[in-house]
Amino acid sequence: MxxxxxxxxxxxARRLRRVAVPALFLIGGLSVPTVVTNVGAFEDRWFPLTxxxxxGIFVMFTLGLNIVVGYAGLLDLGYVAFFLFGxxxxxxxxxxxxxxxxxGIHIFDAAINPDSPGINLSFWIVVPIxxxxxxxxxxxIGAPTLRLKSDYLALVTLGFGEILPQAFxxxxxxxxxxxxxxTKGIGPTNPLDMGWLSWTGVxxxxxxxxxxxxxxxxxFALCVIFILISLRLRDGKLGRAWLAIRExxxxxxxxxxxxxxxxxxxxxxxxxxxxxxxxxxxxxxxGVQVDTFNFxxxxxxxxxxxxxxxxxxxxxxxxxVILTWVNYTGMKEIGNSVNNTFGTEISVPKYQFLIFGxxxxxxxLFRRDGMLPAARQKHSREIDxxxxxxxxxxxx
Amino acid sequence: xxxxxxxASQIRVEFGGLVAVNDVxxxxxxxxxxxxxxxxGAGKTTFFNVLTGLYRSTAGTVMFDGQPIAGRAxxxxxxxxxxxxxQNIRLFGTMTATENVMVAMHAHLKxxxxxxxxxxxxxRREEQAARDTAHxxxxxCGVNGDPDEFAKNLSYGDQRRLEVARALALRPKLLLLxxxxxxxxxxxxxxxxxxxxxxxxxxxxxxxLIEHDMKxxxxxxxxxxxxxxxxxIAEGTGEEVRANERVIEAYLGxxxxxxxx
Numbered sequence: 001m002x003x004x005x006x007x008x009x010x011x012x013a014r015r016l017r018r019v020a021v022p023a024l025f026l027i028g029g030l031s032v033p034t035v036v037t038n039v040g041a042f043e044d045r046w047f048p049l050t051x052x053x054x055x056g057i058f059v060m061f062t063l064g065l066n067i068v069v070g071y072a073g074l075l076d077l078g079y080v081a082f083f084l085f086g087x088x089x090x091x092x093x094x095x096x097x098x099x100x101x102x103x104g105i106h107i108f109d110a111a112i113n114p115d116s117p118g119i120n121l122s123f124w125i126v127v128p129i130x131x132x133x134x135x136x137x138x139x140x141i142g143a144p145t146l147r148l149k150s151d152y153l154a155l156v157t158l159g160f161g162e163i164l165p166q167a168f169x170x171x172x173x174x175x176x177x178x179x180x181x182x183t184k185g186i187g188p189t190n191p192l193d194m195g196w197l198s199w200t201g202v203x204x205x206x207x208x209x210x211x212x213x214x215x216x217x218x219x220f221a222l223c224v225i226f227i228l229i230s231l232r233l234r235d236g237k238l239g240r241a242w243l244a245i246r247e248x249x250x251x252x253x254x255x256x257x258x259x260x261x262x263x264x265x266x267x268x269x270x271x272x273x274x275x276x277x278x279x280x281x282x283x284x285x286x287g288v289q290v291d292t293f294n295f296x297x298x299x300x301x302x303x304x305x306x307x308x309x310x311x312x313x314x315x316x317x318x319x320x321v322i323l324t325w326v327n328y329t330g331m332k333e334i335g336n337s338v339n340n341t342f343g344t345e346i347s348v349p350k351y352q353f354l355i356f357g358x359x360x361x362x363x364x365l366f367r368r369d370g371m372l373p374a375a376r377q378k379h380s381r382e383i384d385x386x387x388x389x390x391x392x393x394x395x396x
Numbered sequence: 397x398x399x400x401x402x403x404a405s406q407i408r409v410e411f412g413g414l415v416a417v418n419d420v421x422x423x424x425x426x427x428x429x430x431x432x433x434x435x436x437g438a439g440k441t442t443f444f445n446v447l448t449g450l451y452r453s454t455a456g457t458v459m460f461d462g463q464p465i466a467g468r469a470x471x472x473x474x475x476x477x478x479x480x481x482x483q484n485i486r487l488f489g490t491m492t493a494t495e496n497v498m499v500a501m502h503a504h505l506k507x508x509x510x511x512x513x514x515x516x517x518x519x520r521r522e523e524q525a526a527r528d529t530a531h532x533x534x535x536x537c538g539v540n541g542d543p544d545e546f547a548k549n550l551s552y553g554d555q556r557r558l559e560v561a562r563a564l565a566l567r568p569k570l571l572l573l574x575x576x577x578x579x580x581x582x583x584x585x586x587x588x589x590x591x592x593x594x595x596x597x598x599x600x601x602x603x604x605l606i607e608h609d610m611k612x613x614x615x616x617x618x619x620x621x622x623x624x625x626x627x628x629i630a631e632g633t634g635e636e637v638r639a640n641e642r643v644i645e646a647y648l649g650x651x652x653x654x655x656x657x
Binding site: 228229232233236237238240241243244247248250251252253254255256257258259265269376 | 448450469470471472474475479480482486487488489490491495498499500502503505507509512513515519523546562563565566
């Protein structure tokens with residue numbers, strides 16, 4: 001039987017990987033806009049910065065969902081709900097939407113018109129608020145549903161993911177109060193403000209609509225912060241409790257782990273990432289449209305977690321980046337290349353879900369733990385494979 | 397009051413029409429080693445499940461360490477100082493031995509969300525101390541495997557011992573062992589008897605075990621309670637129980653006491 005290296009110990013190779021992987025990620029991530037904008041037309045067509053910004057947003061969502069699905073093992077099919085709360089929070093707090101408030105509230109904002117009515121807060125104030133709003137929403141949704149197990153939980157979260165967008169679609173007049181502006185959505189929102197960064201020379205008061213480079217750095221920074229949070233939590237008391245619940249709920253509770261509270265923390269932290277991503281998405285696009293919030297979103301983010309590698313932060317990042325790129329640029333460009341080469345007129349993006357489906361089926365058949373599985377899953381899978389090879393004799 | 401760590405009176409558990417535990421009175425003196433025995437299906441594990449809060453008894457009260465456990469969730473009862481192992485090993489398979497033990501310290505660790513995120517010095521010290529304690533417990537229980545190995549890859553005996561280590565991490569006052577020697581060879585069972593005594597003395601706790609191996613039961617327990625069809629049919633020291641006619645009947649059938657000439 002082959003010797004299997006043990007995890008957790010500080011062997012040299014492991015230690016090196018601990019430093020090398022984050023370092024590579026940081027360097028790679030930071031250099032993306034420079035590479036992409038300086039190399040020329042090819043990159044501009046295949047790797048436009050707009051898509052890179054979207055990649056960042058989806059990395060955020062994927063990391064959030066990873067805490068719920070990957071760490072705590074709670075299947076959530078309604079992650080769109082937290083995206084929605086984050087986006088609407090930004091919509092409410094960074095625009096003239098509440099025009100009744102006149103003169104408007106302006107706090108470090110970058111509104112085009114400094115006298116505009118409504119609540120106009122700086123994006124950097126809105127981010128924590130959006131995180132908290134989404135986390136509270138997560139706890140409120142979670143409190144009644146988290147008592148359910150596996151499939152039932154998935155169904156109820158699916159329900160919430162469907163109900164909330166409908167409620168916001170119809171939220172034009174709740175007893176005369178306009179909460180969501182219905183199908184028209186909220187907008188335009190104030191531009192992303194970077195005033196507090198002006199001393200470094202990087203920031204400007206308001207980020208130009210076409211300045212994707214700065215926007216990329218902003219979402220990249222937010223992602224880095226959330227990656228750190230994910231890793232820290234995973235290695236702490238709460239992370240252990242999440243894993244224990246994923247492994248064996250009953251044993252965990254008998255070892256003193258409060259199930260409800262621990263699951264709610266997973267929901268809350270995961271939702272907070274959804275809220276932050278949502279707020280950035282809203283500001284990045286300059287408004288909220290209720291049609292953005294659909295079931296497809298929840299499924300795609302879940303696919304990113306599964307494709308990349310459940311419970312592995314870097315796997316999730318990879319999954320999110322690849323799928324986002326395929327979704328927004330890859331399909332289209334591959335289709336164009338094929339059509340140009342062969343003189344055909346196939347619309348590849350039309351087959352997006354077919355291709356998605358095939359990829360998922362292949363993944364499930366050949367690489368069930370994702371592209372970059374978490375160390376523990378990979379390890380146990382190797383052992384299982386060995387046992388299978390040895391046959392029943394080998395199972396002691 | 398304080399000389400009884402556990403005082404269960406008139407415990408009754410019904411599943412629909414089936415009476416799994418029938419008005420059982422059960423006391424455990426603090427610091428003793430007590431065994432609960434009985435034929436398969438006698439209601440022993442059900443009784444355990446009532447004590448640990450997994451089942452709610454239909455009637456009756458359980459006082460643990462002077463406090464009622466009624467209405468408390470399993471994790472609260474665990475935090476009160478009641479820890480158990482399982483008939484079928486229930487370790488967290490893809491967590492290391494050390495992590496398994498550290499999970500059971502959950503109730504004692506103070507580090508909250510923010511301390512963990514910011515890695516405050518207090519939280520780091522606490523984590524390190526918890527890790528050290530976990531390693532000590534793993535040593536104490538005689539787990540031979542690597543403490544950084546995943547629980548599912550440990551040998552069967554190590555898994556059994558690791559379950560005890562995990563239970564001890566709760567700093568229990570009462571340790572419940574559900575068929576701890578199942579699957580062990582006679583040598584391991586003998587070692588286990590010595591080990592249970594050592595645990596009791598070193599950690600100053602009380603032990604209640606369910607066990608089928610009569611050699612272990614007689615060797616380790618100071619008192620024995622016998623259940624049959626959910627009812628208590630005998631109680632006392634090993635000698636008393638061994639001589640009890642109803643116990644012999646339950647295990648060997650009526651012929652053993654009446655038919656023999």
